[in-house]
Amino acid sequence: MNKEDFFIKQFKNTHKNIIGDDGAVVGSHVYSMDAFFENVHFKRKWMSLKDIARKAMIVNISDAIVMNAIPKYALISIAIPKDFSKDDLKELANGFKNIAKKFGIKIIGGDTISNIKLDISITIISKTKKPIFRKGLKKDDFLCYTGELGTCKKDLKSLLQGKEVSKKSKFIKPKLKPEFFYEISPYVNCALDISDGLFFELERLSEINNLGFDFFDKISKDIGCSGEEYEILFSFCAKNRDIISKIAKKHKVKLNIFAKAVDGTYKGDCQNHHFN
Numbered sequence: 495m496n497k498e499d500f501f502i503k504q505f506k507n508t509h510k511n512i513i514g515d516d517g518a519v520v521g522s523h524v525y526s527m528d529a530f531f532e533n534v535h536f537k538r539k540w541m542s543l544k545d546i547a548r549k550a551m552i553v554n555i556s557d558a559i560v561m562n563a564i565p566k567y568a569l570i571s572i573a574i575p576k577d578f579s580k581d582d583l584k585e586l587a588n589g590f591k592n593i594a595k596k597f598g599i600k601i602i603g604g605d606t607i608s609n610i611k612l613d614i615s616i617t618i619i620s621k622t623k624k625p626i627f628r629k630g631l632k633k634d635d636f637l638c639y640t641g642e643l644g645t646c647k648k649d650l651k652s653l654l655q656g657k658e659v660s661k662k663s664k665f666i667k668p669k670l671k672p673e674f675f676y677e678i679s680p681y682v683n684c685a686l687d688i689s690d691g692l693f694f695e696l697e698r699l700s701e702i703n704n705l706g707f708d709f710f711d712k713i714s715k716d717i718g719c720s721g722e723e724y725e726i727l728f729s730f731c732a733k734n735r736d737i738i739s740k741i742a743k744k745h746k747v748k749l750n751i752f753a754k755a756v757d758g759t760y761k762g763d764c765q766n767h768h769f770n
Contacts, residue, residue: 516557516628516686517620524620526557532611540653543582545666547589550614552668555597556687556724559672561627562679563620568594568601570616573609597672626728630684631703635729637753638738640671643692647720668724674745675726681734688725693718693762695727696753706758713752719764729755 517526530550532538541549551568558565570590574583594601599618649659649666659665675685684703688695692713700706730738735751742749 517561517563517618519561519622519625519627522621522623524558524561524563524622524625525617526554526561526620527615527617528554528557530614530616532613537653538612541666543585544589544592546612547586547614548593549666549668550616551590551593551599552670553689553724554616554618555593555599556668556670556689558618558620559670559675560685560687560726560728561620561622561625562676562682562685563622563625564676565597565599565618565620567619568599568604568616569619570601570604570614571606572604572615573607573611573613575610575612576608624679626679626682626685628684628686628699629702631699631705631729631755632683632731633705633755633757635683635731635755636735636751637696637707637727637729637755638749638751639688639692639725639727640674640742640747640749641669641723641725642748643688643717643723643725644714644720646722647691647716650722664724665722668722670724671726671745671747674742674747675728677741677745678728678730678738681730681738683729683731685726685728688723688727689721691719691721691723691762691764692727693764694721696760697762699727699729700760703755704759705755706760707753708756709753711752715764718762 517524530536530546530553536546536549538546555565572586590601593599645663646665649663652659653665684699686695686698696707739749
């Protein structure tokens with residue numbers, strides 16, 4: 495068990511039905527929070543301040559979407575370097591406001607402190623009528639992920655080598671699929687977003703649902719170990735395959751049905767990129 499999962503488990507005995515998913519469900523609300531810290535999740539030379547603020551919002555909104563929740567409000571806590579100018583602060587603010595407007599979110603508060611580097615924590619408050627959890631995978635379910643995986647790992651490697659990547663890179667500008675997921679949600683048994691890599695997310699599903707996976711084809715590490723993708727990983731019964739495929743075609747979303755849930759366990763084969 496990695497240290498991140500170990501730490502989270504210290505709180506599970508108190509709130510078994512709240513802690514451990516992409517967000518915490520309390521009544522009809524979902525609360526999700528992510529940190530986005532300089533030199534951990536990004537380097538300032540990789541992205542504009544506007545892009546940093548945009549991504550900090552998007553990675554949080556992604557958690558709400560995969561729980562079938564509609565984001566409503568945001569709280570932003572930000573540690574600001576002392577050398578930031580007023581123009582820098584405006585650029586950051588515009589990034590937050592840009593994504594908030596796109597998703598119909600009201601920024602209702604937060605906190606600011608002075609710091610030697612740029613650190614951001616955002617809480618998104620969402621509403622849901624029927625939340626979807628990581629737990630819910632059934633034996634014989636199909637496993638599916640959206641879009642293409644692998645480019646974020648490739649682009650991160652390039653950035654770490656001091657190279658430039660496309661401004662359209664998913665590592666810089668993740669692309670979410672809310673309309674698609676909300677429409678397929680009645681046919682989905684479990685879901686989460688791919689933030690730590692497909693293999694890590696499958697390991698989480700295996701542990702919480704006590705099931706393993708029968709893969710239809712081999713998936714390379716370049717695909718399975720690529721984090722920061724923010725594509726959607728979900729499961730569904732065979733009887734719902736046609737309707738989900740039809741909805742995907744309507745929204746021009748690529749589906750990758752790659753495995754079936756079976757008895758057993760699954761352990762991923764990637765180096766954990768947290769708490770090294």
